Amino acid sequence: MLRHKISRRFTSTVQKIDYKIQAQDVPKNATIFSMIQPTGKFHLGNYLGAARVWRDLCAFKQDDQKLLFGVADLHAITVPKPNVEEFRQLRIEAIASILSCGVDPLKASVMYQSSIPQHSQLHWLLSTFATMGYLNRMTQWKSKSNIRDAVIDPASIGKVKLGLFSYPVLQAADILIYKATHVPVGDDQSQHLELTRDLAEQFNTFYKTDFFPLPKTILAPTKKILSLTSDKKMSKSDTNQGSVLYLSDDPEIIAKKIRRAVTDSISTHFNYDPVERPGVSNLINIVSGIQRTSIENVEKDISKFDNFKDFKSYVTEVIVEELREPRLLFERYMQEPDYLDSVITRGTEEAAEMAQRNIKEIMNIMGL
Incomplete structure (x- = not known):
């Protein structure tokens, strides 16, 4: 023992x-x-x-x-x-x-x-x-x-x-x-x-x-x-499917979901603060995970944005590019x-x- x-x-x-x-x-x-x-x-x-x-x-x-x-x-x-x-x-x-x-x-x-x-x-x-x-x-x-x-x-x-x-x-x-x-x-x-x-x-x-x-x-x-609309873990069982990003989602669907993602009222700058800014922090975390880089590096990259439209467009572009190949492969494999x-x-x-x-x-x- x-x-x-x-x-x-x-x-x-x-x-x-x-x-x-x-x-x-x-x-x-x-x-x-x-x-x-x-x-x-x-x-x-x-x-x-x-x-x-x-x-x-x-x-x-x-x-x-x-x-x-x-x-x-x-x-x-x-x-x-x-x-x-x-x-x-x-x-x-x-x-x-x-x-x-x-x-x-x-x-x-x-x-x-x-x-x-x-x-x-x-x-x-x-x-x-x-x-x-x-x-x-x-x-x-x-x-x-x-x-x-x-x-x-x-x-x-x-x-x-x-x-x-x-x-x-x-x-x-x-x-x-x-x-x-x-x-x-x-x-x-x-x-x-x-x-x-x-x-x-x-x-x-x-x-x-x-x-x-x-x-x-x-x-x-x-x-x-996290979910795009709450502080819960992203899950397929979520009743609000707009909160879940699937690998099979086409770029238009991804863009729509990110546009509707819950954030906050501060649009002059975007920083990682899971307590005070959970929605923004979740999007920053997603970019950090995809790019395999630190939260601090993502914050530097997005410091140039001063409105939600540009910030969310950037997040959308990162996600769409990362999931492009998996989406096409999934469609192919489901046909084989x-x-x-x-x-x-x-x-x-x-x-x-x-x-x-x-x-x-x-x-x-x-x-x-």
Whole structure:
């Protein structure tokens, strides 16, 4: 026990990337895993927070590195999906979006989570280590259940589905089934990565093994992208679709959404102040993320603007140019279902081989 506690205390588990991930940020023998929910076509937050980082990782991949990127369709059904055909379409659009963002299927295995049964199998094995107390401290199941304080509201807890409550354990299984060493995620997932490391450490300690590495969190360099009309995170589920920028939006739609983006009454200058000027700050953050530069540099670039029209035109131009290629590629891939099927088949076969090899060893360690 002491050996593992010492390693956790003195070894950093979170790696922050400045603006753009570089080859030296990831070891030569790293196994990198990440997934995204099948909400269909990606929005700007998905792109800057996840998919573009995946593209960067593909760009400098070395032969002894492994990259696995997938669509978390098992996680998606923790919120019921009664429209089955729509759900199938969203899964396909998610794959097309991953590829349109520049992920190379010859360098990375791209697959559906549900196609690899070992994810669910390891989920059960790890659930024998996960405690109700630890899972109860997780925040996302509470927010998705509209629970503010689970401790004093047992009636609300009683309505929570088991899958939603325990899905952080499945997320841990997603990562550990490939013995992933690095996981690029947004900061809202850091809590779940801590659980992953905790479960890996418990397993290793209990069975006196070092089978599971303790995966590092790679935090995407871009701050959270907010809705264009509120202080909430940009989300496809937003009832106001004018607040969401999709990779498939054409330039005219992007321009219209930016023109209507909520800002404030100060038009003589534009500065980053998330508290006093959240709308303007969100647009500045978007430009900073796209250009891979500091907030300060963006502020210098926009200091010449003294009206909202010019400022928003500049923001629009930056976004349109960045999303031009992903938009065209998404349209192309959605017209090539056979190609998408071939990518999924290849990725599934590669991932399944790794997962089966690892689950066999895990069960052997456990005496199964």
